[in-house]
Amino acid sequence: MVRQAIGLFWRQGFSASSMQQVVQATGLNPGSIYLAFGNKEGLFREALDRYAQEGLAMIRRTIESAPSIGEGICRHLEGVIEEATKRNYKSCFLVKTQLELSAQGNELYKLAAAKLDEVEALFRGYLEKEYGRELAQRRAASIMLHLFGIRVYGYRRACAGPARRPSVAAVGLGSVCLPVPFSTPCSRVHN
């Protein structure tokens, strides 16, 4: 129910998704949706929230199951890169929402931005266990910056059609973007 809404909103964005499409995607009737979520924005908020919650949980799982924090963060980045090279890559729901709804202090924009802040804070928290506060903060910011880059760059490549795919491998996304923030904690991916 919220799951299908996530899929639709993630793919098409807020404005381009009509409630009729939501009705079709979820199989629910308009009345039920409005009873449960108030309005389109309420449903979108719920979808965004769920998406962010699951994303944060996945990051935590990845990092905590790794032998070290640096290695865990590396694994997460590698996962994001692998995801970004797949066909029909949808980029990040939070990033897309933020960019779409940035005009006039939109409430949903603020929510997306807050969730992205949570992600950054999560990285910062882990990094503070190994580095000083300031270095942890800078590394977390760097990770976010790289994640955004991967998600947009990978997105472009993924949607450009199969003819373009080989160049992704040729460019070597992994070897180009990973070395930076992890020259120390994760030498494995350093070229």
Added chain:
Amino acid sequence: MVRQAIGLFWRQGFSASSMQQVVQATGLNPGSIYLAFGNKEGLFREALDRYAQEGLAMIRRTIESAPSIGEGICRHLEGVIEEATKRNYKSCFLVKTQLELSAQGNELYKLAAAKLDEVEALFRGYLEKEYGRELAQRRAASIMLHLFGIRVYGYRRACAGPARRPSVAAVGLGSVCLPVPFSTPCSRVHN
């Protein structure tokens, strides 16, 4: 005329901008707009095209007026970073368009992607004057990746309100993201 359309579409995106808003922003009548551009998509295409053209011209100017190609690219990146820390930063029209209109092989998405490819090709062309083809290609890809990251990360910060601003400086966007692709060509910004 197209200028005002750029402003509106850049800020609000394609779906969230109504033709009535376009009419108000440009001061033209619906009929004139439809005579000149066919439809909303035609006007958007024109706006996107003009924006990309001017962006490419600015990059060329920056690089060619610099003492070296590496230094020129650095200056461009620094300019983008500075821009991204300003209030009411609008991110990149091409990136926003690409992320908004990615679903179902949209024509405007393809245009935005093609224009971003042109930007990457421009960097590649310059870099090939100093490096081998493969290295130039990888460096150009890296630059694009960093540019996307800066534009999204900076965007988030810029819109989060004045209370958040100091942390941008504290994180040190410049020193975190710049060192990567330019450790050789532009040692100035390497920390």
Added chain:
DNA sequence: CCACTTTTTGAATGACTGTTCAAGATTTGC
């Protein structure tokens, strides 16, 4: 089996969408 509450239904609503085009204004050619 009934009376009562809760949930579900989906056609209807008014506002707004992108787009059109006949009528009016302006320019052009002579």
Added chain:
DNA sequence: GCAAATCTTGAACAGTCATTCAAAAAGTGG
């Protein structure tokens, strides 16, 4: 200074939008 051609105007159009709500269905307690 007129007639033809071109451009401009903006009210009107059909369609879609998010949203509502009376009526039907399902659930509940005794």
